[in-house]
């Protein structure tokens with residue numbers, strides 16, 4: 383399969399309190415190399431504060447890297463762009479735009495004419511099951527609905543890679559499960575390339591073709607687990623459980639708090 | 642009416658009734674103050690020529706209205722206010738957003754802004770008069786100056802309050818600085834901006850009356866009050882003050898509330 387996203391030797395060191403006596407360097411990522419194939423669903427899992435968000439935001443072009451290279455379809459990434467769609471943990475919907483206007487924003491940036499924008503937005507509103515909420519402002523929506531809108535917004539302009547940073551982390555267990563199912567359904571239909579960050583082992587295995595395990599800060603790749611299970615996955619199956627154990631062990635097991 | 646869950650729904654009051662009640666609730670206390678004024682005026686504690694009761698002032702106001710002079714004064718005052726504040730709002734909003742959006746601009750402008758903000762608007766007026774003479778322009782420039790500073794301060798605060806994540810979301814979709822400015826920073830700071838406009842109106846209104854009181858110009862509410870004082874016409878003075886209060890309340894209650902109800906309240910960014 384063709385390489386879609388390629389990250390080579392990526393490192394990031396945050397400089398804090400520059401120009402004060404407390405100036406400090408915080409190494410967040412150390413020499414991360416990762417390749418995602420076209421149409422592959424990859425999840426990154428790691429302990430809290432290990433640099434997962436930092437990694438994803440650098441790939442998104444939203445924060446600068448210290449060293450390393452990032453390529454999408456062989457072209458180096460220098461800043462943010464429409465070839466990547468980002469879904470944030472905090473939803474990040476524009477409160478002053480309706481559901482439809484939020485979804486149209488990216489399409490407008492892409493230069494799609496108004497009439498077409500609306501048709502596309504409607505299609506994606508249907509896809510995430512929000513028909514009837516086109517004209518609602520975000521503050522009237524529940525957390526789960528907001529994240530559905532954010533997913534639709536990022537998918538609508540058809541980026542080459544979808545980047546998701548713990549998108550379901552703020553949701554209650556049931557809503558979270560519903561959105562995981564929805565994302566799996568959408569992915570099976572569209573086969574978009576996805577890089578998905580989480581700290582939840584079951585979520586990682588339920589969704590991924592491959593789980594990439596990060597170490598404690600500074601984040602390094604310590605293991606890659608290819609999940610060879612038919613979709614949609616049965617989270618109560620023996621094999622699912624075996625994968626869960628394997629990922630938990632890579633994260634440090636029961637001692638590290640993973641059980 | 643019985644709803645699905647079987648609970649009794651209260652009959653919804655009509656829109657007219659709701660508005661009527663709102664007006665009644667906000668005018669009731671004022672009417673009470675007028676009544677007290679009337680009683681105090683008639684009680685004879687202070688001579689009626691110095692502190693006439695409300696009814697006398699209302700009558701005087703009616704006379705002024707009949708002669709048309711009231712409307713000429715009002716028109717002049719409002720003209721100065723609107724032109725001054727409009728100029729100030731334009732400049733203040735633009736510079737406020739630039740200052741909030743760019744660290745470089747902020748570093749330069751903030752100390753200057755702080756410096757000028759520490760000068761009361763009325764103290765600027767004599768300086769402006771040196772340049773423009775006792776004229777309409779002098780008043781308008783003073784008002785524009787005060788309004789611009791007020792709006793700038795609020796707009797700057799507003800832009801900095803726009804969540805970082807929303808800027809990132811827009812950037813992730815390839816938004817240019819121009820798009821960020823109009824589609825994210827401006828609407829995102831609107832609650833603060835409108836508060837700034839409101840403050841600008843209030844402050845400009847006060848300065849307007851103060852500068853008019855300093856005299857020199859033939860028309861304006863402040864000028865008329867000043868004239869009343871010179872001729873010991875207490876009813877005229879109070880009539881002028883009354884009009885000033887009414888105009889102040891109307892701008893505050895209608896214009897700016899209208900803007901808020903259509904924007905930030907609809908978006909749920911303020912409650």
Ligand SMILES: Nc1ncnc2c1ncn2[C@@H]1O[C@H](COP(=O)(O)OP(=O)(O)O)[C@@H](O)[C@H]1O
Nearest residue numbers: 396398408410430431432433434435436437599
């Ligand atoms: N802007 C920043 N400045 C300084 N340190 C930061 C900044 N952002 C994150 N960090 C630090 O980098 C580390 C990785 O953070 P993050 O990528 O958010 O971790 P994760 O998403 O895996 O929980 C943390 O120790 C965090 O404190």
Ligand SMILES: [Mg+2]
Nearest residue numbers: 434435436548
């Ligand atoms: Mg994170």
